[in-house]
Every structure is written in C-alpha cells, then in structure tokens.
Amino acid sequence: MTSIILAIVIGAAFGVALDRVGASNPSTINKMLNLTDLRLAKAIMLAIGLGSVLMFGGQMIGLVDVGHMSVKAAYAGVFVGGLLLGAGWAMAGYCPGTGLVAAASGRKDALFFVAGGLLGAAAYMMTYPMWRASGLLDPIWGGKVTLGVIPGSGYDGVTSLPGDILGIVLGLAFIAIAFALPERLLGQPSTQAHPAE
C-alpha cells in the first residue's frame, strides 16, 4: 500500500513537472530538436545533473540506498531502438511519458500518438523472438554497467574510476553545460514582432 501511495505522489509530481517544463508540448519539443530553442534541453541537462549530484552525494553520506539504483543493460539494440524512438519523437513531438501527459491534458493528436504507441508496443511483443534470435539483444561491454565502479551497487564499471565521485563530477558537468548552452543554435532570432506565447 505504501508503494501505491508513493506511486501516486511521485507520479503526479512527475506529470506536473513535465507539463510545466513544456515537455508535453510538441512545439516545444521540436523547437529543441531542430535546435532553434534549447531552453528545454537546458532544463533537461540541469535536471539530469542535479539528480545525479543529489543521488551520488546522498549515497556517499548514507542517505540514499544504493540498492535503489536500476541500471539497464547495454546491447546493440539500445542504439537501434534509440534511433527509431528519436525519429518518431521528432515526427510526433511526443515520447512515451510526455505523450500520455499531453493526451491527459486534452491534446487530441496525443491520443493518436498513444494509440499508435500501444500498437507499436504490441508489434514489438510479437516480433521479440526475432530480435532475440538476431543477437542484437545480447549484452555488450558487460551489459548492466556504469561508467565507474559505484560502491555497493553490484554493477561493474567500464572504468575502475570511483563511480560515485565520477557521478558527481559528471552531474556538475551536465549542470555547467546547461548554463553554457546557448538558447538557440540554428537560424536567426525572429526579427518580426510576435505575441508572447
């Protein structure tokens, strides 16, 4: 029962955050992806960096249970799947989480995205044996690995660096990049006056 209450509280907070940061607005997503407005990218980098610093810092002082980590396996299909997801993400302007939030907040195109998503997931369920047989799901570089060795995590590191300190350093780097990244990379700021969104 506790876990259900936590699911409701953390899930709802996540939904609020996605809505407020603009991630469930497909126009905001594609302005990020076509490099004309990187403010959402800056927010995401800041979030990853802050989360990393708090988590690894918390682990080092014993506040965060290392056992709560869950590292996914590395295999070639991660890259192939990433390419597919990326293409669909740009086409639709939605990823799985933001598409659901958008559908819930009344965006009609997001309902079509979710319907397509359910069908796509079902298609994967049916074609899974083919991918397994292809070898693309076989672990590479040790499978469930992290960049350094995180004390007590049970995961191997691809380097022997101390994984918790590395995590904090990378987290700070993400935060620094978030601040350093310009607000746009491509095109020129529109010279014509346009009403505020």
Added chain:
Amino acid sequence: MPMNWKTGGVLLGLVFFLAILLVKPIGVSTQFVILDGIIADAVNPDFVTATDDGFTSTNAYLAKSGGKYAKSVANPLNYSFVFVLAMMLGGFLSAMARGGIDAQDRKVPALWRANYGDDPVKRYLVAFLGGFIVLYGARLAGGCTSGHMMSGMMQTAVSGYIFAAGAFAAAITVSILMFKKEA
C-alpha cells in the same frame, strides 16, 4: 515555454531524485506493454496464467525474465503502472491549473500548423505513426526518454549514453528536415 528553464530543470531534477531516493528510477514505456497485456488477457484469459512461483504468458516477451511483465499484467495495481496513471493525472491537473491548453493547439500544435497547416487528419496520421515507431523503438531499446536517457544518464549507466546518442542523432535530423518554418 511555460516555465523558466532553471526552475523547470530544478523541479524535474528533484522529482527524478525523489523517485530514486524513495523507490526506484522513473520509467514509462514498459507500461504500454503492460496495458497491451491487460487488454489481450481480457480478450483471451489464457494469455497470462499463474504458475507455481509467479506468472507466465503465451507471449515470449511477457514471459521473459521469469515472467515479470506477466506478473504486472496480472496485478495492474503495482507501483510502475499506478505511477504512470498518476503522472497523467498530475499533467492534467497542472494544465488545468494554468488555464488549460488553447483549443487550436489542442487540435493541431502551433509548430505543426506553421509548417503543415491546420488540417488535423494529416497531423493525427503522423502522430499515430510516430507513436508506433516511438514505442517499438523504446521496447527494442529497453527504455525511453525517461528510463534510459534521464534515469540512465543520471546513474552514469552506459546504456543511457548509447540510447541518448541514437535518439538525438535521429531526432535532430528528422526535426530539422521536418520543421523548417518557425511558429
């Protein structure tokens, strides 16, 4: 963008931290599979069945890893599934609290309108196709933007970096090709 990127980033980062502090890293895309499984099991009750020590399915994907997905299909009132439902509720309430999304944008989003006009059929077709590719790709990759990219890179998972490289390479290319006019 409704919120300053710094405030938004801090809010999002705190939620990802809170999730791993209290339970486990955030992930979403698996729940599309779980809902598919629930629907399939409602149509055909033999789709997911109990075993001596858990659950299994006639579908190899649900049966893998000791039937952990089959178990979630059999017990939808689990953390990850409720999390996604609550996420939708939170998003809905947040959108309503800021006055809701304007009717035109709800029908066809602004950037799409600027590039392809306001014919909803074309937009819905591409959104549907995009959804199909996104979830097929997410399941092949074993996670999505939340689980692989944000939760993964936050934990310094190598898989998170591989995923982000693939996702952004394709997404930036497709987006630049598709959305040339600014809204």
